[in-house]
Amino acid sequence: VLDAEAEPPSGASRRWQQVDVPALVGQARGGSPRAVGRLVSLVEDAHPALREVMAALAPHTGRAAVLGLTGAPGVGKSTTTTALVGALRRDGRRVGVLAVDPTSPFSGGALLGDRVRMQEHATDPGVFIRSMATRGHLGGLARATPQAVRVLEAAGCDVVLVETVGVGQSEVEVAALADTTVVLLAPGMGDGIQAAKAGILEVGDVFVVNKADREGADATARDISQMLGLGAPRRPGDWRPPVVKTVAATGAGIDELAQAIARHQDWLRSTGQLEHRRARRAAGEVEALALAALRGRIGDLDGGGRLDELACEVVAGRLDPYAAADRLVADLGG
Amino acid sequence: VLDAEAEPPSGASRRWQQVDVPALVGQARGGSPRAVGRLVSLVEDAHPALREVMAALAPHTGRAAVLGLTGAPGVGKSTTTTALVGALRRDGRRVGVLAVDPTSPFSGGALLGDRVRMQEHATDPGVFIRSMATRGHLGGLARATPQAVRVLEAAGCDVVLVETVGVGQSEVEVAALADTTVVLLAPGMGDGIQAAKAGILEVGDVFVVNKADREGADATARDISQMLGLGAPRRPGDWRPPVVKTVAATGAGIDELAQAIARHQDWLRSTGQLEHRRARRAAGEVEALALAALRGRIGDLDGGGRLDELACEVVAGRLDPYAAADRLVADLGG
Numbered sequence: 102v103l104d105a106e107a108e109p110p111s112g113a114s115r116r117w118q119q120v121d122v123p124a125l126v127g128q129a130r131g132g133s134p135r136a137v138g139r140l141v142s143l144v145e146d147a148h149p150a151l152r153e154v155m156a157a158l159a160p161h162t163g164r165a166a167v168l169g170l171t172g173a174p175g176v177g178k179s180t181t182t183t184a185l186v187g188a189l190r191r192d193g194r195r196v197g198v199l200a201v202d203p204t205s206p207f208s209g210g211a212l213l214g215d216r217v218r219m220q221e222h223a224t225d226p227g228v229f230i231r232s233m234a235t236r237g238h239l240g241g242l243a244r245a246t247p248q249a250v251r252v253l254e255a256a257g258c259d260v261v262l263v264e265t266v267g268v269g270q271s272e273v274e275v276a277a278l279a280d281t282t283v284v285l286l287a288p289g290m291g292d293g294i295q296a297a298k299a300g301i302l303e304v305g306d307v308f309v310v311n312k313a314d315r316e317g318a319d320a321t322a323r324d325i326s327q328m329l330g331l332g333a334p335r336r337p338g339d340w341r342p343p344v345v346k347t348v349a350a351t352g353a354g355i356d357e358l359a360q361a362i363a364r365h366q367d368w369l370r371s372t373g374q375l376e377h378r379r380a381r382r383a384a385g386e387v388e389a390l391a392l393a394a395l396r397g398r399i400g401d402l403d404g405g406g407r408l409d410e411l412a413c414e415v416v417a418g419r420l421d422p423y424a425a426a427d428r429l430v431a432d433l434g435g
Numbered sequence: 436v437l438d439a440e441a442e443p444p445s446g447a448s449r450r451w452q453q454v455d456v457p458a459l460v461g462q463a464r465g466g467s468p469r470a471v472g473r474l475v476s477l478v479e480d481a482h483p484a485l486r487e488v489m490a491a492l493a494p495h496t497g498r499a500a501v502l503g504l505t506g507a508p509g510v511g512k513s514t515t516t517t518a519l520v521g522a523l524r525r526d527g528r529r530v531g532v533l534a535v536d537p538t539s540p541f542s543g544g545a546l547l548g549d550r551v552r553m554q555e556h557a558t559d560p561g562v563f564i565r566s567m568a569t570r571g572h573l574g575g576l577a578r579a580t581p582q583a584v585r586v587l588e589a590a591g592c593d594v595v596l597v598e599t600v601g602v603g604q605s606e607v608e609v610a611a612l613a614d615t616t617v618v619l620l621a622p623g624m625g626d627g628i629q630a631a632k633a634g635i636l637e638v639g640d641v642f643v644v645n646k647a648d649r650e651g652a653d654a655t656a657r658d659i660s661q662m663l664g665l666g667a668p669r670r671p672g673d674w675r676p677p678v679v680k681t682v683a684a685t686g687a688g689i690d691e692l693a694q695a696i697a698r699h700q701d702w703l704r705s706t707g708q709l710e711h712r713r714a715r716r717a718a719g720e721v722e723a724l725a726l727a728a729l730r731g732r733i734g735d736l737d738g739g740g741r742l743d744e745l746a747c748e749v750v751a752g753r754l755d756p757y758a759a760a761d762r763l764v765a766d767l768g769g
Contacts, residue, residue, distance in 0.1 A: 152757045159755035248756075376750070383756065384746035388733055390760035395729050395767075399722055412718035416710070421493035422582075422717065423486045426724035433729075434768050 120150045126157040129256045134229060137256045141231050144248040155248065161255035163379070165197075166366055168262045169278060171304075172285030177311040181285060181349040181358075182264050186222055188359040189260055197229040197253030197261040201246055229253055244393075247278055247386055277385060280378060281365045283307045283358070286325065288317035302328055305342050307361045313346035313354065322346055340368050398433055407432055454484045460491040463590045468563060471590045475565050478582040489582065495589035497713070499531075500700055502596045503612060505638075506619030511645040515619060515683040515692075516598050520556055522693040523594055531563040531587030531595040535580055563587055578727075581612055581720055611719060614712060615699045617641045617692070620659065622651035636662055639676050641695045647680035647688065656680055674702050732767055741766055 120143065128136035143154055170185075172178050182198060189196050222228040231253075233246060246263065253261045263278060284305035308329075310322045322344045329342055343361045347354030369375035399408055411428060414420040420428075454477065462470035477488055504519075506512050516532060523530045556562040565587075567580060580597065587595045597612060618639035642663075644656045656678045663676055677695045681688030703709035733742055745763060748754040754762075 152755075155755040155757050159749075159758075160752045163750055163752050379750045380743065380746045383749040383759075384742050386756045387745055387749060387759040387763060388730070388742060390756055391733065391763040391767075392726055392730060394760055394764050396722070396726060398764075399725065408718050408722060409714065411721055412714045415493075415717040415721060416497055416713045418494045418497050421486075421489040422720045422724055423489050424493075425717075425721040426728055429721060429725040430728050430732075433725075 117149055120148065120154075122150055122153045122157055126154070126255065129252065130161060132226060132257060134226075137229055137252060138231070140252045141233075141249050144245050144252060145233065147245075151248070155251065158251050158255040162251045163254065165250070165254040165258050166260045166281070167250055167279045168260060168362060169282040170262060170264045170285065171282065172287075172309075172311075176285045176287040177349050178264055178285055181309065181311055181347065181355075182262060183222070184347075184349045184352050184355040185262065185358065186228060187352070188355050190222070190225065190227060192359070194259040195227045195257055197250075197256070197258035198231065199246065199249055199253070199261065199263045200230070200232040201263060201265045229256065229258065244389065247382070250278070277382060280369055280375060281306045281362055283309060283362065285309045285311050286321060287312045288315045288321045306340065306365050307358070308342055308344045309354075309358060310344065310346045311349050314348050314351075318346055338372065340365065340374075395433065399429060402429070402432055451483055454482065454488075456484055456487045456491055460488070460495075460589065463586065464495060466560060466591060468560075471563055471586060472565070474586045475567075475583050478579050478586060479567065481578075485582070489585065492585050492589040496585045497588065499584070499588040499592050500594045500615070501584055501613045502594060502696060503616040504596060504598045504619065505616065506621075506643075506645075510619045510621040511683050512598055512619055515643065515645055515681065515689075516596060517556070518681075518683045518686055518689040519596065519692065520562060521686070522689050524556070524559065524561060526693070528593040529561045529591055531584075531590070531592035532565065532598065533580065533583055533587070533595065534564070534566040534598045563590065563592065578723065581716070584612070611716060614703055614709060615640045615696055617643060617696065619643045619645050620655060621646045622649045622655045640674065640699050641692070642676055642678045643688075643692060644678065644680045645683050648682050648685075652680055672706065674699065674708075729767065733763060736763070736766055 120139075125136050125139060129140055140154060140158075142148075143151055148154075170178060170182060179200075182200075186196050186198060222230070231249065233249060250261050250263065282304050284301050284307070286308065288310065308325050310318050310325070312318070313322075325344050329344075335341060343364075345354055345358045345361050347358055349355065366375075369378065399405075402408065403410075408429060411420065411425040415422055415425050454473075459470050459473060463474055474488060474492075476482075477485055482488075504512060504516060513534075516534075520530050520532060556564070565583065567583060584595050584597065616638050618635050618641070620642065622644065636659075642659050644652050644659070646652070647656075659678050663678075669675060677698075679688055679692045679695050681692055683689065700709075703712065733739075736742065737744075742763060745754065745759040749756055749759050
């Protein structure tokens with residue numbers, strides 16, 4: 102297992118180390134946890150070799166199933182992840198876990214007990230676990246997470262599980278990244294469900310009521326089913342998100358969850374949705390990188406002086422912001 | 436006074452009405468609250484005439500002092516805004532208020548009592564009050580707020596006061612918009628101060644401890660002063676943010692606040708910082724509009740087909756995302 106702690110957090114101010122990208126990618130493809138860890142670090146740090154890394158990984162990507170697992174703090178995401186990894190391993194799949202979640206024990210935020218629980222996979226060479234640094238801003242994670250998924254795909258993972266905390270817009274982000282999005286809930290969090298339902302209902306492919314041995318689990322499951330039923334009328338062949346009850350701590354219901362995920366993956370493949378979702382995801386990535394490159398070019402225009410010049414014209418009232426933007430765009434094109 | 440409720444919220448799905456931009460801008464410059472309201476609505480809705488509006492407003496902008504007022508819910512932002520508007524009016528200034536704050540009574544979120552309080556300015560033709568719709572996402576507000584400031588400037592406001600709720604990144608946004616940023620705090624919110632201090636200390640030009648008749652006001656003021664003192668050593672001539680104690684509900688301390696703001700404005704002018712801040716703000720606006728235009732062009736490339744094509748190459752592993760982004764950028768330039 103590759104532990105997140107094995108690689109020390111690295112600041113942006115450090116000197117860049119020389120990297121032998123072909124060698125490193127070769128080692129990662131051979132299953133070296135150390136090489137995989139270094140590649141994810143390069144991704145997080147936006148290392149100058151990142152472009153070369155992505156080019157070297159490209160031919161080896163696109164085969165893994167990408168699962169998103171999201172839910173509010175306290176619903177048992179890390180326990181469920183651990184149990185789900187166990188089920189996938191029993192099925193012989195190589196699994197990568199990316200914890201993009203400041204509250205996740207895998208990202209170093211929580212109890213040692215939870216971390217120890219994940220230790221059941223600690224000696225398993227078929228499991229990579231990696232926390233994505235939360236020191237970066239969300240924009241940075243939005244770039245780095247799909248790139249880290251590519252690293253794990255190239256390292257031979259059949260499944261990459263991305264765990265994110267379900268607050269604000271992160272559900273939407275994980276749904277943009279994943280083939281199958283699993284939304285976790287727990288009984289007695291009804292208010293939270295109500296508040297979040299608009300976002301949650303739209304992104305979930307599979308719903309889990311975890312801690313189902315607690316009071317109110319049936320009511321929570323019923324509420325979700327009802328809310329799902331209130332949505333747009335489904336056409337024949339549409340996916341109907343199942344609601345699975347689990348007690349991740351004991352493993353109860355985990356096989357059912359794994360089966361529900363497998364059914365969704367089959368549905369994605371048989372309907373062409375898999376290709377469609379992946380193309381949409383790649384389009385988002387490419388567009389974001391293109392815009393970042395264009396922003397860089399704006400900074401390069403005369404050392405940023407052209408933008409400053411146009412800004413002064415705007416301040417003086419001689420140009421409006423749109424006309425100034427037009428000129429900037431024209432300069433980029435020329 | 437222009438009340439936010441006078442203009443019904445308008446959905447994006449409505450048909451665009453024809454607009455006689457020169458006439459509307461002329462009426463707004465003549466002080467018509469109705470014309471000002473329509474222009475702000477055009478801004479919020481990103482009406483097709485927006486470019487023409489901005490071009491027509493440009494020669495009449497850049498003269499108003501833009502004040503940002505931010506703070507956590509419950510510190511008394513709306514009461515302070517009301518009292519500050521009174522002080523500015525006694526000084527003969529024309530005042531515009533933009534409430535970009537879902538918790539503000541001006542945006543329709545809160546108690547009728549607070550709304551009534553603002554009514555003291557309701558018959559004053561020298562005051563425009565407008566809530567910015569919170570139905571749009573934050574990105575939309577980031578575009579629309581500076582444009583709405585331009586409308587109020589062109590309508591002859593000497594001061595435009597932008598009220599935002601201080602949560603998350605909005606302090607940073609109001610600071611990017613305003614010449615002078617006023618940060619409001621209240622006694623007994625120590626934890627909030629601690630949590631937010633990093634962001635708050637950097638953006639505040641003037642700090643206010645409102646509800647200063649409550650226990651702990653002196654301690655809160657002392658805490659802020661101390662935290663401000665811990666920052667980077669100041670050079671001679673640097674602005675030292677004052678901490679003003681107010682009881683906005685009774686008007687106590689409001690004249691001192693107005694004076695502190697006026698001193699900051701004098702400092703901005705005498706040091707060239709005013710020009711510098713406004714140029715930086717305009718540069719941000721122009722860059723954002725340029726990037727939006729480029730994003731539009733990406734969508735236009737072959738009806739978005741070029742991006743889809745590149746995305747398919749990425750999914751197939753024949754291109755990496757960076758190489759695809761390079762091709763997209765090259766296509767835009769050609």
